Amino acid sequence: MRRGRAHGVIRLIVDYGGIATFAAAYFLRLRFVATAGPLPWALAWGGAAPPDLIAATGWLVAGSAVALLVGLAAERRLAPMPLIAGGFAFIFGGLTLVLHDARFTKIKPTAVNLIFAAALLAGLGLRRNPLKWLLGEALALPDVAWRALTVRYAVYFVAMAALNEAVWRTQSDWVWVEFHTLGQWICVLLFSAAQIPFMMKHLKTHEPPPPPTD
Numbered sequence: 001m002r003r004g005r006a007h008g009v010i011r012l013i014v015d016y017g018g019i020a021t022f023a024a025a026y027f028l029r030l031r032f033v034a035t036a037g038p039l040p041w042a043l044a045w046g047g048a049a050p051p052d053l054i055a056a057t058g059w060l061v062a063g064s065a066v067a068l069l070v071g072l073a074a075e076r077r078l079a080p081m082p083l084i085a086g087g088f089a090f091i092f093g094g095l096t097l098v099l100h101d102a103r104f105t106k107i108k109p110t111a112v113n114l115i116f117a118a119a120l121l122a123g124l125g126l127r128r129n130p131l132k133w134l135l136g137e138a139l140a141l142p143d144v145a146w147r148a149l150t151v152r153y154a155v156y157f158v159a160m161a162a163l164n165e166a167v168w169r170t171q172s173d174w175v176w177v178e179f180h181t182l183g184q185w186i187c188v189l190l191f192s193a194a195q196i197p198f199m200m201k202h203l204k205t206h207e208p209p210p211p212p213t214d
Contacts (some may be wrong), residue, residue, distance in 0.1 A: 014071035018089055021063025023181040026056035036157040053102040053173050056185045060105070080134070088112050106168040109180060110161045117157035120150050145202035149195065156191050160184065 024087060028045040029052070035042045061168040064086040072078055092108035095101070124147060131153060132146045141149070164184075168176045 010074045012072060014067050014079065016066030017067030017070070018060055018086060019181055021066075022060035023054050023177065025059035026051050026053065030059065031055060046118060051174060051177075053177070054096055054100060056095045056177075057096045057102065057105045060089055060099070064089040064093075074181050084139040085112070102173070103168075106164075109164045109184065113157040113161035115163065117161070120157070121153040124150055130200060139199060139203065141199065141202050145199070149198065152195065152198075160187060163187075
């Protein structure tokens, strides 16, 4: 039981460590300030300092790196989804920090969602199914159901990319960060929950068929 709980904690860190660090840094206004004590810098938060999206992006990059290292040390491998998310955090976060332009951080979810949608649709075009590859061990669905579910998720990713563009282009940084760190997860939970009846309808069972009756 303890091993299972420890594994669950590690998965939470790997999957959500980067975005959680980003949210904390932005909303709590985390920053390092010079001190006159034995240490040259100290961590500060709150106060009169305004939220800083670019500074929070630095925490996102650092948090994503730490999360991946924790996963690599604990599991001896890098899971595909956290690796992809971390890679995009490094690319777009690095552009934000180097060019001092928060727009790169804001368009990162758009790029990630569009690439996920393209990968799913390209897989179907090549007679492959990336979604089945990711979830096949957890769900025993027929191929026709996997194809339908893949199309649904591809449409969802395109819709989320469009929604992200609408939010960051029309709303304040504060609203966009709330959407990015909380709203997106509510959307994915609601969408995934909406797919449960479809999956249950097509779920294969390993029970033997009933015996014939005379």
